Amino acid sequence: xxxxxxxxxLDVRDFFMEVEAPHVTKAWKPGQFVVLMIHERGERIPMSIxxxxxxxxxxxxxxxxxxxxxxxLWDNFNVGDSLYAVAGPLGKPIKIKHxxxxxxxxxxxxxxxxxxxxxxxMKEAGNYTISIQTFEDKxxxxxxxxxxxxxxxxxxxxxxxGSRGIKGxxxxxxxxLIEKDKVDIVFGGGKLGSxxxxxxxxKEYGIPAIVTVRQIMVDGTGMCGSCRILYDGExxxxxxxxxxxxxxxxDWDDVIKRDSRFVREQNIAKxxxxxxxxxx
Amino acid sequence: xxxxxxxxxxTPELPVEERLKGFVEVNLGYTLELxxxxxxxxLQCPPEYAPCIKGCPVHINIPAFIAKIKEEDIxxxxxxxxxxxxxxxxxxxxxxxxxxxxxxxxxxxxxxxIDIGKLERFVADYARENGIDExxxxxxxxxxxxxxxxxxxxxxxxxxxTCAGELAKMGYKVTIFEAxxxxxxxxxxxxxxxxxxxxxxxxxxxxLKEFGVEIKTDHIVGRTVTIDQLLQEYDAVFIGTGAGTPKxxxxxGILLYRVYSANEFLTRVNLMKAYKFPEYDTPIAVGKKVIxxxxxxxxxxxxxxxxxxxxDVTIAxxxxxxxxxxxxxxxxxxxxxxxxxEFFLTPVEFIGDENDRVKAVKFMKMRPLEERDSRGKRKIExxxxxxxxxxxxxxxxxxxxxxxxxWESTKGLKVGKHGTxxxxxxxxxxxxxxxxxGDAIRGEATVILAMGDGKKAAKAIDEYIRxxxxx
Ligand SMILES: Cc1cc2nc3c(=O)[nH]c(=O)nc-3n(C[C@H](O)[C@H](O)[C@H](O)COP(=O)(O)OP(=O)(O)OC[C@H]3O[C@@H](n4cnc5c(N)ncnc54)[C@H](O)[C@@H]3O)c2cc1C
Ligand SMILES: Cc1cc2nc3c(=O)[nH]c(=O)nc-3n(C[C@H](O)[C@H](O)[C@H](O)COP(=O)(O)OP(=O)(O)OC[C@H]3O[C@@H](n4cnc5c(N)ncnc54)[C@H](O)[C@@H]3O)c2cc1C
Ligand code: SF4
Ligand code: SF4
Ligand code: FES
Numbered sequence: 001x002x003x004x005x006x007x008x009x010l011d012v013r014d015f016f017m018e019v020e021a022p023h024v025t026k027a028w029k030p031g032q033f034v035v036l037m038i039h040e041r042g043e044r045i046p047m048s049i050x051x052x053x054x055x056x057x058x059x060x061x062x063x064x065x066x067x068x069x070x071x072x073l074w075d076n077f078n079v080g081d082s083l084y085a086v087a088g089p090l091g092k093p094i095k096i097k098h099x100x101x102x103x104x105x106x107x108x109x110x111x112x113x114x115x116x117x118x119x120x121x122m123k124e125a126g127n128y129t130i131s132i133q134t135f136e137d138k139x140x141x142x143x144x145x146x147x148x149x150x151x152x153x154x155x156x157x158x159x160x161x162g163s164r165g166i167k168g169x170x171x172x173x174x175x176x177l178i179e180k181d182k183v184d185i186v187f188g189g190g191k192l193g194s195x196x197x198x199x200x201x202x203k204e205y206g207i208p209a210i211v212t213v214r215q216i217m218v219d220g221t222g223m224c225g226s227c228r229i230l231y232d233g234e235x236x237x238x239x240x241x242x243x244x245x246x247x248x249x250x251d252w253d254d255v256i257k258r259d260s261r262f263v264r265e266q267n268i269a270k271x272x273x274x275x276x277x278x279x280x
Numbered sequence: 281x282x283x284x285x286x287x288x289x290x291t292p293e294l295p296v297e298e299r300l301k302g303f304v305e306v307n308l309g310y311t312l313e314l315x316x317x318x319x320x321x322x323l324q325c326p327p328e329y330a331p332c333i334k335g336c337p338v339h340i341n342i343p344a345f346i347a348k349i350k351e352e353d354i355x356x357x358x359x360x361x362x363x364x365x366x367x368x369x370x371x372x373x374x375x376x377x378x379x380x381x382x383x384x385x386x387x388x389x390x391x392x393x394i395d396i397g398k399l400e401r402f403v404a405d406y407a408r409e410n411g412i413d414e415x416x417x418x419x420x421x422x423x424x425x426x427x428x429x430x431x432x433x434x435x436x437x438x439x440x441x442t443c444a445g446e447l448a449k450m451g452y453k454v455t456i457f458e459a460x461x462x463x464x465x466x467x468x469x470x471x472x473x474x475x476x477x478x479x480x481x482x483x484x485x486x487x488l489k490e491f492g493v494e495i496k497t498d499h500i501v502g503r504t505v506t507i508d509q510l511l512q513e514y515d516a517v518f519i520g521t522g523a524g525t526p527k528x529x530x531x532x533g534i535l536l537y538r539v540y541s542a543n544e545f546l547t548r549v550n551l552m553k554a555y556k557f558p559e560y561d562t563p564i565a566v567g568k569k570v571i572x573x574x575x576x577x578x579x580x581x582x583x584x585x586x587x588x589x590x591x592d593v594t595i596a597x598x599x600x601x602x603x604x605x606x607x608x609x610x611x612x613x614x615x616x617x618x619x620x621x622e623f624f625l626t627p628v629e630f631i632g633d634e635n636d637r638v639k640a641v642k643f644m645k646m647r648p649l650e651e652r653d654s655r656g657k658r659k660i661e662x663x664x665x666x667x668x669x670x671x672x673x674x675x676x677x678x679x680x681x682x683x684x685x686x687w688e689s690t691k692g693l694k695v696g697k698h699g700t701x702x703x704x705x706x707x708x709x710x711x712x713x714x715x716x717x718g719d720a721i722r723g724e725a726t727v728i729l730a731m732g733d734g735k736k737a738a739k740a741i742d743e744y745i746r747x748x749x750x751x
Contacts, residue, residue, distance in 0.1 A: 259648075
């Protein structure tokens with residue numbers, strides 16, 4: 001059992017949670033994720049890491065209230081309660097080394113967590129770090145203290161409607177930076193549709209891009225093939241061989257399609273859960 | 281000499297209509313009365329001759345335990361079985377007996393072989409239901425002399441569990457590291473409830489804990505902790521990580537929805553209990569017409585699971601009926617439950633609809649040749665003719681290979697060309713002090729072979745540690 005040590009709202013949809021999982025913090029490196037089960041009957045759900053503190057043995061995560069499991073987690077699990085399973089770290093770490101100017105772009109919850117985690121390590125490795133964090137609007141943006149600012153030499157916050165920070169998407173800001181010749185490598189996470197566009201943009205300019213390929217997972221250890229993708233024409237497992245891949249080699253259309261495999265079942269579970277809470 | 285009774289005493293089974301309503305175990309096993317009757321049929325071949333003992337990979341003294349059943353001494357029978365096999369409730373249910381102990385039974389030459397598997401299962405079940413196993417367990421725990429040396433076991437499948445149990449009995453302090461949230465390996469995530477009830481697996485696991493074995497779940501060795509790190513803390517390491525990675529077909533349509541690997545399908549249903557969705561959170565999407573590709577135990581399990589989820593199910597196999605690799609009982613049960621079979625078909629494409637959901641499978645028709653391969657199976661070749669079968673769900677059960685996390689993360693660990701770990705005759709790997717067994721060294725094999733390896737490795741580890749201490 002893994003004790004929850006902090007929980008805080010990030011915006012109207014996402015929240016921050018910290019749990020004790022020293023076996024994970026001991027080994028975690030940027031690029032890797034964990035799999036959670038909130039209770040014995042729960043689903044195994046993958047989560048990115050915002051920080052892994054070796055001293056306290058605690059993991060920070062950003063979690064979106066998405067469907068049944070994440071609603072349940074927000075509604076019914078508080079500081080002092082425990083999660084049934086935290087497995088990890090899973091996946092392969094990314095290479096932390098001196099690249100020069102490193103940009104991390106993100107426009108959804110998992111990416112925002114990775115943005116901070118990756119740039120922190122990149123800065124320690126002597127890189128010039130640039131963070132671009134995109135949110136839909138002000139209501140769906142995070143408080144200052146949860147942004148990647150402290151670990152970024154340059155930080156941009158954008159909202160798609162301009163209600164906070166720069167108006168626009170990370171793709172717009174990134175394009176400007178590339179044109180000013182300020183980008184040696186891009187890392188990214190968040191919405192799959194944007195990552196596809198990021199792949200196209202960076203390819204055009206011949207800049208390497210390493211991004212999180214989010215796929216529906218079961219075990220997260222390479223045992224089921226649920227997370228398979230086509231990468232350079234070969235079958236790869238996102239959990240075992242990724243989740244961060246060279247964006248230019250990913251077959252994005254298939255990745256995006258496979259993400260909605262269980263939409264019908266997910267809605268059944270969510271509605272049933274909300275009904276049980278008297279919400280609908 | 282007792283009169284030879286040629287016919288087996290049958291074990292009662294759940295009627296087909298009842299089976300398809302849920303995931304209740306199909307074979308109900310012997311009662312004490314029936315077990316005694318079946319035991320009477322055994323000719324009690326002398327142990328130095330008894331072919332059944334040689335046929336069993338762990339050489340259980342079969343005539344001796346059968347004799348104890350006749351005397352109604354179930355504790356005595358269990359003690360004999362436990363000498364060589366600590367998970368009889370499981371092996372009695374899942375061993376391919378027809379190729380092992382029962383396949384060579386002398387009675388089988390003139391009639392039905394003694395139902396050794398069902399008798400073994402009876403002993404284990406009866407003992408469990410009547411607290412006999414606990415009693416015996418306590419006696420054994422009491423006689424264990426604790427040692428100070430520690431052994432790490434990687435993977436909580438039959439190989440790892442057996443190795444851990446044997447070492448614990450010798451007094452070693454054993455910690456098992458398991459990647460998933462539940463121990464058991466294939467017993468937990470692969471083999472379905474209707475064939476191996478999970479309560480039984482749990483009971484066998486609880487017994488291990490009585491011997492002081494600690495199980496750390498959620499630990500992926502190679503990621504959470506490496507073999508190198510384990511070697512610094514433990515006196516020896518055993519790797520029993522199995523062969524859990526599904527082989528997939530790199531053919532058009534492999535990414536369509538509702539094209540599952542058997543592992544994903546079975547893990548969702550068994551380990552995560554998707555058959556109880558939405559009471560349990562993990563979903564499974566199964567349509568009305570399911571095609572299962574393959575003909576081993578995994579394929580039968582997937583097919584029978586899909587029947588229970590209400591689908592019409594066809595198994596498509598590239599070879600002929602006589603080459604199917606599943607246990608005979610599973611094939612029989614699958615047929616009884618209405619699973620259809622198509623032979624000499626190899627998939628070449630999964631065809632999707634406008635929503636990228638699979639709607640059909642295109643197969644190449646195969647033809648058998650006279651020539652046989654190294655396993656004695658007739659070779660096959662494509663005819664050039666194709667056939668398309670409708671399906672809204674496909675399960676691929678064409679085999680498994682070892683998970684590469686272990687060897688990708690362990691420098692100096694020698695692996696063979698199919699990703700199996702290379703070991704010497706004592707099951708030691710290329711790294712001194714690191715042993716391995718089960719599917720991790722064999723590729724897809726059986727529960728009892730994995731257990732046999734676990735036991736053999738435990739002995740070798742004991743010798744290794746003694747030698748190291750003496751030096
Ligand atoms: C490598 C990786 C890292 C992730 N990091 C984060 C993170 O940092 N924060 C966060 O909020 N979410 C993250 N996710 C997604 C997270 O796993 C899903 O939000 C979660 O599973 C939703 O479950 P649910 O029951 O609440 O919602 P559901 O209604 O079950 O699903 C909502 C959506 O979540 C995704 N999803 C559902 N089940 C799974 C699954 N088993 N595996 C992967 N995705 C699934 C699908 O896109 C689905 O449409 C990550 C996923 C992956 C693969
Ligand atoms: C669906 C199915 C049906 C089968 N039916 C039968 C049958 O009827 N009869 C029969 O005899 N055999 C059957 N088999 C085969 C049999 O189950 C296996 O041969 C046997 O389980 C192998 O045991 P093992 O201990 O080597 O590995 P496994 O049972 O595979 O266990 C390995 C364990 O190691 C864990 N693991 C893997 N990697 C790591 C890691 N890096 N760190 C930590 N833990 C890790 C896994 O999660 C797993 O729990 C079947 C197999 C399948 C898939
Ligand atoms: S362990 Fe398997 S092979 Fe050995 S006697 Fe039991 S059922 Fe037969
Ligand atoms: S070979 Fe058959 S008859 Fe002989 S001892 Fe074994 S089970 Fe009994
Ligand atoms: S989630 Fe099962 S193989 Fe990746």
